Amino acid sequence: MTNIINSTKIFVAGHRGMVGSAIVRALQQQGQTNIVTRTRAELDLTDQAAVRAFLASEKPDQVYLAAAKVGGIHANNTYPAEFIYQNLMVEANVIHEAWRAGVQKLLFLGSSCIYPKLAPQPMSEDALLTGTLEPTNEPYAIAKIAGIKLCESYNRQYGASHGTDYRSVMPTNLYGPGDNYHPQNSHVIPALIRRFHEAKVASAPTIAIWGTGTPRREFLYVDDMAAASVHVMNLDKATYDAHTQPMQSLINVGYGHDITINELANAVGQAIGYQGQITFDTSKPDGTPRKLMDSSRLNALGWRARIGLEEGLATAYADFLTQNKPSL
Ligand SMILES: NC(=O)c1ccc[n+]([C@@H]2O[C@H](COP(=O)([O-])OP(=O)(O)OC[C@H]3O[C@@H](n4cnc5c(N)ncnc54)[C@H](OP(=O)(O)O)[C@@H]3O)[C@@H](O)[C@H]2O)c1
Numbered sequence: 001m002t003n004i005i006n007s008t009k010i011f012v013a014g015h016r017g018m019v020g021s022a023i024v025r026a027l028q029q030q031g032q033t034n035i036v037t038r039t040r041a042e043l044d045l046t047d048q049a050a051v052r053a054f055l056a057s058e059k060p061d062q063v064y065l066a067a068a069k070v071g072g073i074h075a076n077n078t079y080p081a082e083f084i085y086q087n088l089m090v091e092a093n094v095i096h097e098a099w100r101a102g103v104q105k106l107l108f109l110g111s112s113c114i115y116p117k118l119a120p121q122p123m124s125e126d127a128l129l130t131g132t133l134e135p136t137n138e139p140y141a142i143a144k145i146a147g148i149k150l151c152e153s154y155n156r157q158y159g160a161s162h163g164t165d166y167r168s169v170m171p172t173n174l175y176g177p178g179d180n181y182h183p184q185n186s187h188v189i190p191a192l193i194r195r196f197h198e199a200k201v202a203s204a205p206t207i208a209i210w211g212t213g214t215p216r217r218e219f220l221y222v223d224d225m226a227a228a229s230v231h232v233m234n235l236d237k238a239t240y241d242a243h244t245q246p247m248q249s250l251i252n253v254g255y256g257h258d259i260t261i262n263e264l265a266n267a268v269g270q271a272i273g274y275q276g277q278i279t280f281d282t283s284k285p286d287g288t289p290r291k292l293m294d295s296s297r298l299n300a301l302g303w304r305a306r307i308g309l310e311e312g313l314a315t316a317y318a319d320f321l322t323q324n325k326p327s328l
Pocket of ligand 1: 013014015016017018019020039040041043044045046065066067068069070086090109110111112170171172173174175178187
């Protein structure tokens with residue numbers, strides 16, 4: 001068994017990112033040693049000729065596509081052209097050139113923002129393409145939807161002739177080691193970790209959170225996401241096919257339940273050891289009241305999240321402190 005695992009050559013695209021590095025950790029924990037990686041400086045995935053040459057010479061057995069241009073609302077609003085162009089190019093190059101190089105198994109990472117703004121909650125896979133997207137990240141979401149459709153189209157055209165078996169997973173909001181704690185360009189958990197840490201260091205008596213604190217959101221620890229990715233990649237084809245459809249082949253990956261922003265802020269405050277008071281700036285917008293994935297498809301395939309918020313936040317805060325050591 002060990003020999004079979006080690007003889008599988010795996011390319012993890014985006015291995016220096018939060019999710020890609022967690023996928024490498026998960027594969028290594030399984031005893032996988034034949035993992036191929038390239039930094040962006042070594043291989044720009046928007047460069048088709050370079051991707052072609054790389055995949056043709058490496059000929060991996062499997063590809064995890066965790067490279068993408070990723071960011072929060074501010075970045076999506078400010079750089080929409082970069083978000084749509086870079087993500088479309090990376091996906092088209094990696095998926096097409098993987099197919100050309102004979103790769104039969106590929107896992108594409110999408111995002112929960114592919115679902116319509118007003119999708120029924122919890123959002124199930126069949127909500128895809130049933131309504132208008134959230135305008136702020138529409139360019140990013142369109143690129144991610146294209147990635148799913150690339151995988152499905154290659155399966156439909158080349159599945160029988162070439163054994164092409166390209167799968168897609170849609171993570172909910174992720175957090176954990178390797179996150180981006182940038183003051184403007186980060187997601188909600190890393191942004192809160194930074195703010196609570198700075199408030200603690202400054203002994204600030206209060207910290208104001210935007211909005212009413214009542215919107216509900218779902219959060220998954222990144223090592224759980226990596227474990228789910230490996231689980232989905234390794235499902236046998238008959239099982240995967242039995243739980244998906246050729247033109248609706250995506251699988252949601254969520255924690256399983258959501259919490260309010262108020263609950264989240266209190267959990268982050270506790271993880272950081274902030275002693276002051278949390279207030280809510282209700283003059284600021286709340287956003288959508290609830291965003292939760294329906295992960296029943298993945299649960300039926302035998303996978304469930306294991307790492308709770310308290311444990312995950314403690315590790316994430318330790319990572320923040322490591323990343324920000326020189327400025328402390
Ligand atoms: N983070 C979340 O909450 C979340 C939620 C849902 C879905 N996802 C999905 O998960 C995937 C990974 O996200 P992440 O959070 O791990 O993002 P990340 O930390 O920003 O990592 C992305 C990685 O992709 C690499 N990359 C981007 N463009 C590239 C290019 N042109 N050539 C080579 N490498 C390139 C980046 O390299 P550099 O380091 O050189 O920039 C980086 O290492 C994405 O598909 C994202 O949509 C993430």
